Amino acid sequence: MRRYAILFGGLLLLWGASALYLEKKSERAEREYLAKAELTGRYEALRSLWSPKARREARAQVEKMLGIYGITPKTQKRGNLKSYLFTVDAKRVDTILGKILGSNLTITSFTARKSGDDTLEVRLEIEL
Known part of the structure; x- marks a missing residue:
């Protein structure tokens, strides 16, 4: 009888250790799964932010915004790049450049230089 009690106690100890091991392993697997799901x-x-579709939409929004402000840029395409050349008056420089630089455009080149007392010439090159 005592032998059975010892065997039963050993079996309970083994079962408890196995359960604890499996619980820790499943917790670790769950943490890894959640981390991978977040990534x-x-x-x-x-x-979705930098997909070709999103880039086309951002380009269309910038072109529409320039049209709203009455700016018609000179455009030029070279391979997978599109260049915009336009002038902005001093009153609207901060607004327009802030919106362009804050957009999701893939800007490859950006230059702005003073072209008169109250105008700024902007050259913008983006990826298509």
Whole structure:
């Protein structure tokens, strides 16, 4: 009888240690899964932000914004790049350049230089 009690106690101890080990392992796997799910979510958000479709939409928004302010840029395409050349009056420089630089455009080149007392000439090159 005592032998059975010892065997039963050993079996309970082994079962308890196994349960604890499996619990720790499953907690670690769950943490890793949640971390990977979070990274996947971030990746998807960035992918949707910088996808070709998002870049086209950002380019269309900037072109529309320039039209709203009465600016007709001279455009030129070279390969997968599109260049814009336009002048902005001093009253609207901060607003327009702030909106362009704050957009999701993939800007490859940006130059702005003073072209008169109250105008700024802007050259902007973006990826298509």
